[in-house]
Amino acid sequence: MPGDDLFAERLRKVEKLRAEGVPVYQIDFSPSASIAEARARAGGGAEDAVSVAGRIMRLRPQGGAAFADLEDESGRMQIWLRADHMGDAYRIVGSLDLGDIVGVAGTLTKTRRGEPSVLADSATLLVKALHPPPEKFHGLQDQETRSRKRYLDLLSSEDSRRHFATRTTILRSLRRTLDSRGFLEVETPILQTIAGGGAAVPFMAHWNALHTDVYLRIAIELHLKRLLVGGYARVYEIGRVFRNEGLSPRHNPEFTLLEAYQAYATYDDMRVLTEALVVDAASAAGPQPQTDDAGEPPCENPMLRRFAGRTIDLTPPYAARRMADLIEEQLGVDVVDRWDDMYRVARELGVDVPAGHGPGAVMLEIYEQLVEPAISDPTFVLDYPAEVSPLARKRKDDPRFVERFELVVAGRELANAFSELNDPIDQRRRFAEQAAMRAAGDDEIPPIDEDFLEALEVGMPPAGGLGVGVDRLVQLLTGAGSIRDVLLFPTMRPQHRTAIAHEPLAHESPSERAEEG
C-alpha cells in the first residue's frame, strides 16, 4: 500500500490537471534542438530562442523561481522557470514531479553561476510519470530490478545507456567487417523440426495449426551451409539461438550468435577473418571508458582491455597453437603418442572423465580442465579431435583430428571455426555415430537431418565456417562480468510462478479474442 500512496498522489495530480483542462499526455511537441545542442549553444554565450524536451531528473523549486534538470538521450540541462517571467504559466511548477516529461520553450542563457540554462517562457507537461524514478543520486542499485525493469536502469543511469549503446556499436562493426569482405547477410529459420548444428537441448514450442511440436534453433550452421550449396559464396547471420540450459554469468538461454561461411576457404582463412572481426570491434568500441573494479586506470589503447581481473591484449596477430602441443607444453604429456592410452593419461593428470568416451573426447576434457582456463591473451587453439567435431573436415595428415579452431580469450571460448565437412558420405557416417550416442541417452545430440544430408549430396563447395559468441565478445569489450550485463532483457525466472501456472492457455490470438469480445 505505501507504494500505492505515491502512485495515488500522482494520479490525484492527474485528476486535478484534467479538471483544470490541462492535458496530461500531450502528443504535439517538437523540440527545436536536442538538449546537448541547446546546452552547447548556451554555454557558448548564445541567447536565442529554443525549445527542448526531456525528463525531469531534478527539481529545485524555491518559491518564485524553480530550476529543473531536464534530460534527453543527448544529455542534461537546466531549465530556469521564473514567476515574474512566466506569469500565470508558472503555476505548472506546482504540478511537476520527478520523472515527468516536459517540453520547454524559452531563451538560452546562463545563470550567475555560469550554468547554461533555458529561461522558460512556457513549460508544457507532455507526460505525467505515475511512478517515482529511482533515487536521484545513487540511482538503481538492485541488480535484479535493473535487469527486470531495464527502463528504470536506463533512465536513471547514463552509464547504462552508454554501455548498451556500445553493444550496438560492436554489432555494427561486426556487420561492417563482414559486409566489406563481400559477405551476404541472411536470415534463416528459428522454428525448426530438427534443431541441429550443435549439441544442446533445444526449447520446444507447439504449432497449433499443424498439431505438431517444433524446436527453437540451437545453431545457424545447417541452413547457412544449404545456402552455400545454393551458390552463395559468402553468407552470414547474426541472430538469436536458444539452448535449454541453466543460467550462469556466462550463459543465457537465448544468446546472439554470429555465423559466417565462406566458399573455397579453410579454417586458416577463418582465422584471418576472426582476428579482423575482433580487432575491428575493439577499435569501434574504443578504449575502456572507466576504471574497473580493480581500480586500474583507464587505458587509451582500445586493444588493451581489463576483463575478469586480467589485462587482455587484443593486438594482432594472435597466437595459434595446436591443442595437442598446448597439452604437451603445459602438462608434459604427448597425447598423440599415447592416443590409445588416453584414459590413463587423464587419470594421471587427475582429470575426471565419465566412462564411454573415446580418446578424442578424453583429450578435449584434459584440455578444457587444465589448459584452457590458463589462456589469457587471444589464442587460436587448433586441430580438435574429430570425435567431438562431427561437422568439421578431417586433417589429411591425421584423421583423428579435424581442421578446427576455437579462439580462446581470458579462459573463455569466443569463437569456433572449421574447415567444413562437405563429404556427404562421411557426414552421414558421423551423424550415424552421433545418433548412436543419442540412442544411448545423450539428449543433446540432434536426430539426423536428412534434408541437410541431401543438400550436401547435391554438392557444397569446400568452405570455412565460423561462429562467434557475440554476447561474450561484448562482455570482453565492455568489461562486463556477467552476460546479463550485456543483454538489455536477460532471461529471468517468472516472479509469480503459481499465478502464471493457473492462467489458462490461450490458443487463440489476441486479434481473434478482440473479434469475439
Next chain:
RNA sequence: GCCCCCUUAGCUCAUCGGUAGAGCAGCCGGCUUUUAACCGGUUGAGGGAGGUUCGAUUCCUCCAGGGGGCACCA
C-alpha cells in the same frame, strides 16, 4: 539439480531476541540565480508461510526471487 550468501519504506542505506533509524522521493509550509538547493513540520517498511520464545525483523524449517560457485554448457 546441488552448495553458500542475500531479500528492511517507492529508491539508497542503518539497527537489533524487547516491538525499526536516516537520506532521497512524497505530503504541508517558507524561500526569485539554485544545482545531491536549503529551512521547519510530516506520512510511510524487515519477500511469503510455518515453528521456537513471554516476546522474532533477528534463531530454526519450508517456499519464492536474486547473487556467486558447482553441475550442465562444442
